[in-house]
Amino acid sequence: MTSSPILDRVSAIAADVLQVPASSLSLQSSPETVESWDSVRHLDLVLALEQEFHLQFEPEEIDQMKNAERIVDILSAKTPTR
C-alpha cells in the first residue's frame, strides 16, 4: 500500500485481525482476495478499527467497507484532519 497515516494504521490492524502479513495487503484487498476475511473477521476488523480510531461506524458505513481502499476513505472522512 502507498503510505499515509490512516493507511498505515488500517494496514497494521487488518494484518493483525486477518492474520496475514501487512505486506500482502493492498488497497484492493477485500473479502474476495483475502482467504481469512469472513463475516466474523469482518466484525473483528470493524471493532478493532473503532477502538483504534475512537469512533463508531454507522450500519451503512459498514456496508460500504468492501475493500481496504473504501475503509481508508470512510475513516478519512470520519477522522478530523490535524
Next chain:
Amino acid sequence: MAISIAPYTADWILAVKAFNQRLAAGGVGAEFRFPESNIPHWLPEIDDRTIYQRYYLAVDGEQVRGAFILKHQEFRLRQGSAKIVYYHLPLSEGIVNKSYSSVGVLMLRSALKVEPSLYCLGMGGFDRPLPTMLKALRWSMCAVPFYFRVVRPSRFLREVQPVRRTPLRRLLADAGAFSGLGWLAIHALQTVRSRRPFADATTEPIVNFGDWADALWVRGAPQYPLIASRESRVLNVLYPSGKNFLCYKVSRGNDLIGWFVALDTQMKDNKYFGNLRIGAIADCLATPENARSVIEAARTVLTERGVDLVVANHSHQEWGSAFTSAGFFEGPSNFIFAASRDLSDRLGPFPEVQHQIYLMRGDGDGPVNL
C-alpha cells in the same frame, strides 16, 4: 449497490425465495431458511397484542442478501416493565458468498440502533457464528442449563445419540440396556439424587390461562430480575388451546402455587434424542420456594403419559436446585442466552444476575424448537 434494511413486505417474497435457494445451493442446512411469507405464522402483529414478531430484510437493489426477525415482548426488568426484543434467525448471504461478509454485522448494528436492548437465545452453542459475533461485540453470555430425568432407562440407552457417539459407548449402552444394569444404575442414581419423595401437589388440566395466572404472575414476577411477561393475555397467545400444549395448574391443598406447559413429542431420528418420546417442560411459573412442587407435578404428568425422558432448560439457580432435588441430571446445554451491552447494563453485574434471570424454552423462537 448499497445494502439497506427494509421491512419484509409481500413484494419481497420472490426475492426471499431466491435468497433461500442461494443459501441451499451454498450447502447451508435446511433449518436456515427465511420464511417465504411476509406475515409471521407464529406471533403476527395483530390487534393490541404486546407480543409479536417483525421480519426484516437486508436488501441490495432487487435482491435480498440477509434477513432477521425481531420478537417484541414485554418483560419485567428489575421491578419495572420493559420492552425487550429478541433478535433471531439472522441469515446472511455472507455465509455462502464472501462479497457479503459485512451483511451480518450490518444487520445486527441496524437492529441495535433501533432496539438497543436486544437479546439472543438458543443459537446451538458458543462456537457457532452468531455467538462468536456477539462475543466480539462484548455481549454478556451464558448457557441456560439443561436438565433431564430418564423415565425408561433402556430406551434412553438405546436412543440418546450423545451416549452412543463411539462404538465402545454404543456397546456399553446396549449392554446396559439389554442386561437391565443400565436401568438399575440410572434408577438408583435418580432416586439417590431425589432428596425425598415429593408428591405434595395436585394438577388440573386447563384450556385457557385466566385471572388465576395473573395472580400468580403478580406473586412470582418480583422474585426474578428479568422475566418475560407471563400474564394470561400473553400466555393465551403463546399457548393457545387446540394445539399440542399440555397446560396444567398446580395446587397444594387449596392454594394455587403455579402452572406449567409441557409437550409430549415422539422424536424421529433426532440428532440428539433418536426415536425417544420426549416430555419437555417448556414453560412454568411459581415462586422459587414452590419450584420443586411444580417440577414434580410436571414430571408426574409426563411420566404417566408414557414419555421416555423428561427434559427442561431453566436459567434460574433455585429452579436448577429444584430440578436436581427432583432427580434430574444436568446435561450439556447449547441453549445460549446473550444480552446486548445496553440490556446487560440495565440488568446489573452479569456474573451475579445470570443465575437469577428466568428463561426457559418457551422464551425462545417458537413451538418448533420447544
